[in-house]
Amino acid sequence: MDLSYEVKDSYAEITAAGRLNMVSAPKLRELVAEVVAAGTSRIVINLEETAFMDSSGLGALIGCLKAARQAGGDLRIARVQPQVQMVLGLTSMDKVLTSYSSAAEAFGDD
């Protein structure tokens, strides 16, 4: 998985391309911790190029959500693809991690 991030006006956008599984999940956790430590706790993870996510990847998203909220911000997801949506739905995590149609829209309401 290739991870990169860009700090925008009011949030940071992390782009995750590839498979979010037990191999890449710790890397995502590290990157989010780094972004939060650098002072941005409003984070959008762009999952447009994430073709696959397993429960380890989901666990990382939940951990990252907690880290962002503990720092006073939030973590949202955007551009979710079918397999990831399926995993979110089967685990009922679609109620906790709402998917937005674009990264810009994720924090567009506040």
Next chain:
Amino acid sequence: MTDVLARRTLRQMALPEAIEAVHTELDGLWEDASFVPDMDRMTFATAVIEAASNVVQHAVPESTMPVEIGVDISVTPVRLEARVSAFGAASPDPIDTDPAMPDGEAESGRGLALIRALVTTVTFKRQDGTNTWILSKSPLHD
């Protein structure tokens, strides 16, 4: 004996890199069995990766030899089957094969519940020092 139309196997050290190898075998399997609908590929592949990850993360060696993971995936006209094995693994603690899905705060513990939700049958057996998960999905969607 039902006709096996496509089959992929691997056996290697139970390290995180093995998960990527399982993904590669699944991709190859779908190339060989292009009639399998996208929805079935997606659900079955997710279950197989969950089972393989379980072996890599949790299997404990029975001796000084490291655990090896084995994956044997086959496609028949009416069924997808995967046998995911931990060779040389100690007998695990009793397994609840039908666990509840953890709540929203939990960061782990969803793997087996997810597997149950994705496939038709899940069985576990231990034989000759090998723990094997057998996952099957049938019938295939039209």
